Amino acid sequence: MTAKKKLIALFVLIVFLHSFVLFKINFAQQVEQEKTGTIQEEASEKIVPGPQGIKESTGLYVFIAWLWLAILVLVYVLRLKIKEEDRLLEMRFLSEKKK
Amino acid sequence: MKEKNVKKDIRSWLDERSGLSAVFRFLREKKIPQHKHSIWYYTGSAILLFFGIQVITGFMLVFYYNPTLEEANSSVARIMTEVPLGWIIRSVHSWSASFMIAFVFIHLLSIWITKGYRKPRELTWMSGVFLLVLSLLFGFTGYLLPWDDLSLSATKVGTDIPRSIPVVGVWVTKFLRGGEDVTGDTLTRFFGFHVCILPIFLLALLAVHVYLIQKQGMSLPLDLERKEEKVKELPFWPNFVYREMIVWLVLVGVLFTVSVFFPPSLDKAADLMAPAPEGIKPEWYFLFLFQMLKIFPAKILFMNGDTLAVLLILLGGTAFFFLPQIDNKPAERKGKMITVIAYLFIIYAVGMSVWSLL
Numbered sequence: 001m002t003a004k005k006k007l008i009a010l011f012v013l014i015v016f017l018h019s020f021v022l023f024k025i026n027f028a029q030q031v032e033q034e035k036t037g038t039i040q041e042e043a044s045e046k047i048v049p050g051p052q053g054i055k056e057s058t059g060l061y062v063f064i065a066w067l068w069l070a071i072l073v074l075v076y077v078l079r080l081k082i083k084e085e086d087r088l089l090e091m092r093f094l095s096e097k098k099k
Numbered sequence: 100m101k102e103k104n105v106k107k108d109i110r111s112w113l114d115e116r117s118g119l120s121a122v123f124r125f126l127r128e129k130k131i132p133q134h135k136h137s138i139w140y141y142t143g144s145a146i147l148l149f150f151g152i153q154v155i156t157g158f159m160l161v162f163y164y165n166p167t168l169e170e171a172n173s174s175v176a177r178i179m180t181e182v183p184l185g186w187i188i189r190s191v192h193s194w195s196a197s198f199m200i201a202f203v204f205i206h207l208l209s210i211w212i213t214k215g216y217r218k219p220r221e222l223t224w225m226s227g228v229f230l231l232v233l234s235l236l237f238g239f240t241g242y243l244l245p246w247d248d249l250s251l252s253a254t255k256v257g258t259d260i261p262r263s264i265p266v267v268g269v270w271v272t273k274f275l276r277g278g279e280d281v282t283g284d285t286l287t288r289f290f291g292f293h294v295c296i297l298p299i300f301l302l303a304l305l306a307v308h309v310y311l312i313q314k315q316g317m318s319l320p321l322d323l324e325r326k327e328e329k330v331k332e333l334p335f336w337p338n339f340v341y342r343e344m345i346v347w348l349v350l351v352g353v354l355f356t357v358s359v360f361f362p363p364s365l366d367k368a369a370d371l372m373a374p375a376p377e378g379i380k381p382e383w384y385f386l387f388l389f390q391m392l393k394i395f396p397a398k399i400l401f402m403n404g405d406t407l408a409v410l411l412i413l414l415g416g417t418a419f420f421f422l423p424q425i426d427n428k429p430a431e432r433k434g435k436m437i438t439v440i441a442y443l444f445i446i447y448a449v450g451m452s453v454w455s456l457l
Contacts, residue, residue, distance in 0.1 A: 012411060046366050047180065048364045049180075060359055064356055067351055067356075071349065074344075074348055078341050082338065082342060083339070085341065087433045
């Protein structure tokens with residue numbers, strides 16, 4: 001990687017990380033500003049569940065990603081097992097036919 | 100060597116008392132036919148999977164849920180906001196109920212279309228239809244438990260429907276509600292049905308259903324049976340079980356993903372005195388019946404429209420239950436007509452549900 005590319009990567013990384021912080025602050029301020037009486041009332045009446053905060057939501061997305069990764073690995077292993085069992089079945093079938 | 104002997108001793112001790120080795124032998128020898136409709140065989144085990152998930156998540160929810168007028172809504176709110184991961188448990192419970200009912204419908208419709216109910220599997224079909232009714236009752240009773248505006252209004256509408264049945268209608272409505280109107284007694288009653296009475300009936304019926312399937316074996320589609328060709332068979336253990344495990348894994352993944360991204364919300368506690376909110380809708384699996392009742396005219400000739408609609412639904416349900424007896428010559432013209440009716444029913448149910456959502 002050249003020095004120029006490294007610099008661009010570092011810049012993108014800083015912007016990316018910074019945007020998280022900025023987004024969080026702005027978002028919180030926006031919510032504060034928008035909290036008029038009616039919105040507050042509605043919020044207290046209806047509970048919309050979901051992860052609380054960026055930490056919990058990130059944790060959940062990571063969990064979902066791991067879950068699917070684990071499923072894919074297990075499916076791959078099971079497919080190998082199925083192939084092997086089907087092969088054994090075919091062999092048994094052929095040997096019975098020979099007899 | 101010693102460890103091997105201990106294991107053997109434990110196994111023989113258990114086997115002498117329970118006779119489990121006969122069950123394992125049966126499962127090892129069990130064969131599953133392989134053909135172009137084999138995919139439908141997986142729907143049965145998918146139903147069991149979702150039922151199991153519901154039992155586990157239901158146990159978790161019942162630790163915190165309080166089925167009283169004052170506490171029902173706030174206890175669900177507590178599950179969703181204070182209990183660690185409570186909202187996900189509730190979401191998984193709710194979504195697995197929907198998935199289970201969807202698979203029960205798919206399972207029954209696939210049997211209807213492939214005519215798997217024909218002799219000697221009439222009783223298996225009938226127990227399956229009962230299981231569908233019990234699943235729908237699970238959904239109906241569970242819908243009231245959060246005790247919010249929508250669930251109260253939907254239950255009022257739902258429990259009012261049997262009132263139109265001649266002679267016994269009023270009594271059925273009173274029995275369901277525990278009185279004249281939907282009150283705290285209805286909530287306690289529905290909770291009792293949901294966590295005690297319905298599970299007992301469902302487990303008993305499920306045992307009968309599974310026993311009948313094992314006794315009769317898997318059914319073949321009618322066209323294959325008529326050809327009288329030798330159909331390729333797959334051993335249940337391990338070849339079919341491994342395939343089922345793949346289906347289960349994918350379904351669990353889909354269930355968790357949907358539950359995390361689309362959790363059910365909770366409205367404010369229901370007010371018994373408040374007027375019904377606009378746009379009341381039941382769960383998706385009742386939409387086609389709801390829409391049918393909605394579009395029926397108030398009066399048809401000398402009869403009340405509601406009464407006629409409810410009687411038609413009951414008649415349809417009875418015909419569905421006795422389908423093996425009605426379709427007693429599945430290979431002939433009548434049988435083909437009944438298959439066409441199955442397709443028409445699917446189009447009708449989907450069309451009415453979509454119309455209801457519009």
